[in-house]
Amino acid sequence: MNSTIMQNKKLWNPKSFIIFSVFFSLLPAGIMYSLNFGRSGNNKKQNISLTLTIVGFIILTALAVLLPIPDTISKAIYFGINVGAGIYFMNDQKSLYENYIQNGGKRASYLIPIIISVLLLVLSIVAIIYSSYIPDKSITYDKSQIYYTNNVTKSEAQKLGDYLKEQGVFSSNSESDMKIDKKKDVYIFSLIINDDSINNKEVTDSMPLISKELSENVFNNKKVQVDLCDTRFKVLKSFNSN
Template identity: 50%
Template sequence: MTKVNKLPTTKLWNPKSFIIFSVFFSFLPAGIMCALNYGRSGSQKKKWIFLLTSILVFIALIALLPILSINTSIIFFSINIALGIILMFAQLKLYNDHIQNGGKSASYLFPIIIGLLIFSLSAASILYSIYVPKNALDYGENHLFYTNKITESQAKKLGDYLNSEGYFTPSSKVDVKIDKQDTLYILSLVVEGDYKSDTSYVEPMKAISKEISKNVFENNKVRIDLCNDRFKVLNSINVD
């Protein structure tokens, strides 16, 4: 009986695409494709090693970048490129042998979907870290967030003032944020309702701004930003 040579039915992703995915979606989709390639080739141990390592490194990178005093976009891009290249070279021989044995390339629909999902989640995480600082002081159910441009003592002085003036109460659940640009202090207040067409709140907010400037920030100007619950600015109130 004549022996029949069967062509491999398993399809692998071309590792040269890992760099492209790393540029546009981060190295995580490339790491997932690399891991699945190993799994489809019969190496389950390498599959789980590459999959778990890619996920853990990605989580660590997202967690560390916001606290580093560097240009995060440049370093994030550089790390993605470097890891994409490493993943590519790790699988070039595997893929070339696969093609030489009659194998075919896998469709990119699945990794593109994964890449878009990861990109969306990463963007949401970065935006959240931009608008909501990690530093916070609690006054019951009320929270005062402050950026790295504000010292803890300055934040506490503001929080104590808001508490003493009745802005924070035992029954309220209020979130505020304080930031600084040069000598300008920016107080962000979480609000609800139509604060663009209704202007009746402008004068009271200007009065609050002047009081905080005088009693907390040594007469430096204070701008009040009205924001949504993620501190994205809806309207700004400047004091002349």
């Protein structure tokens, strides 16, 4: 190992990689793992491992989102892969780090990796929250979509859509996206509404009637809650039948 490199560069202890991988993800752990190679003079291995880490993280995240498996299973697989990656990173650089310390090398600070990891975690949480209101599944009617969650069957969403189509709700000239969900025994019908209409008395007064009609004609007299929402289906006002 080049003595000049040792004097100027510091390495992260590989034991920390498993901690970063478990509490954040394999991305920061893999980046630290890759940079350790570069700091010890092996730029080729740094570039290869850095590329594999970033590409692998993107593929893993995409599969976790797109694969049609239950959330609990997908989260367990995602967590297991992160743990496995952290263990691999740690074991692979154990001898490199021990050699480095024995030759007078020093440990790198964790301040910047922690700050970057926390920022990435916060951004991920914000992105999840921002997108969580819109389900993946939907049925198309003209230019409109009826989104439905895992709590509602496709046939229930189809029955709702067919009823609304009979009532002339959908049009080829306009978009009118909506969502149907269910919590316990209550169906939740969400409508996107513009800012001007949210406080319109005529609009708000009609919501309990819509709730009642959907209950009687679509959902076998089960309770229906109607939510007026913004474009991300964030609830602004809620209504039940009188």
